[in-house]
Amino acid sequence: MNSQTQRRIASAALIIGFFVFWELACLAFGVKDIVLPRPTQIIYTLFARMPAIWPHAIQTLYTTLVGFGLGIVFGVALGALVGSSRLAYDVAYPLLIGFSTIPKVAIVPILVLWFGAGTVPAVITALTLCLFPIMVNVATGLATTEPELEDVMRAMKASKLDILFNVGLPRTMPYFFASLKVAVTQAFVGTVIAETVASNRGIGNLMMIASSSFDVPLVFAGLIILAALGVGLYVIFSFIEVRVTGWARRNDEFAMG
């Protein structure tokens, strides 16, 4: 407990130290706003222009969450399908790897071609970016379920569905949540890419416009917003993960609750 507190204090100190160093370095070397604004300038910009930034932040968050939600639905469904048997897993894996290695930026133009600019391509880009980590992890979790655990169920003459719900899915939860943390940050990447390329709303678009008018503090304010949203969602899913899959870490706090 004590060492944990120490670690937290050290982490916080490092973050604060980073910004202080940034501020001081800019002052000491006389770096211009247009190259690298100081943290204080960025924070000032953030508050001063909040009414203009806010709708974009909401738009980005909305797009990301919709894409992420759809990614979970499709990812779990496809993952369950692929992971349902060792054979399906081995057969489908090469194709999945092929798809997942395609740089997703490359598909945005295609999506714009199909759906036009706006929210839809952004949602789909977020979806495709977070789909693969979820699908691959769910499939891996299911496909690597210990045969002994399935035998326990089969000895009771349990149906395939019973086995899936009582062994397969609970066993896969740690894999699933590990993938959610990756996927939610990936969904942000997808959203921002699509907004940058083909949208007139969202933080990506805001940063695009700000940089073309050399409003560098606003660009950085956009970055800060993205970082805050990303970290926020990451923390939320980490928290749920610990609550749900504490057994996988032999977590005694989990056992108490």
Place this chain on the structure above:
Amino acid sequence: MNAVAIAHPPPDAAPEGLTRSDAFVELENVTHSYGRGERQVHALTETNLRIEKGDFIALVGPSGCGKSTILKLVTGLINASSGYVFVAGRQVGAEPVRVGMAFQNPTLLPWLTLLDNVMLPLKIVPPYRQEYRAKRKSEFRDRIEALLAQVGLAGFSNKYPWQLSGGMMQRASLCRALIHEPQLLMLDEPFGALDQFTREELWGVMQDLWMTRKPTVLLVTHDLKEAAFLANRICVMQARPGRIIDDSAVPFPRPRTIAMSYDPNFTALTHSLREMIVHARPIKDVSQ
């Protein structure tokens, strides 16, 4: 309740899977091999075995003689390469018999508490399955607590498996095999990983359970003393090819005690079993 399984009149329109067998469990010319081609391993060859209802059989023999294979065949976890396995007069898989199985490893589900682990069969196996749905969980909970207490796990029902010692997990695993009052109980070296004292204690628990509920038990073990202590009949198996080479009754009266295991007759029995198993370990392959 015990008679339910075989009291069913044999259905008239006999589909495949019916038999003339009147024993509770019967293996008829069963051969089983793992793998294919050159790497094929004959686990079991031309094996015949009859088990009457309510009997307690121990299978002993050297490693790789197909003891666990017999258990898996009778549970329906694997299908015989050739020959027939009948349970309650039906080909295995179709029989309306509640089966309980305790594995060599505890195989408890790590995301469930002990209570929920032991609850699992009640959630899956009919007729408890329907009762479970009909919200009789609290009644089940009391039953589980009572059974856990019987094996010395009182007060541990809300612990997770990984918070317990190996012996405690093994006990819980035994409870899971017993909670739905199986008519057929399969034990695959369930006491193997335990220390001597815990093992002897659980032999006593097992004997009590068998004497009160009279399930049909098939126990696989390496421990000859355990076989002689618990079983009514001991089948000795040989390896490569796996087959039963001796099948004899255990004469000692019940309830048996640990003190009895130091009796000369008891020692003589385990000794003769030992001799048979030592000689049943030929290196040469006599299958063809």
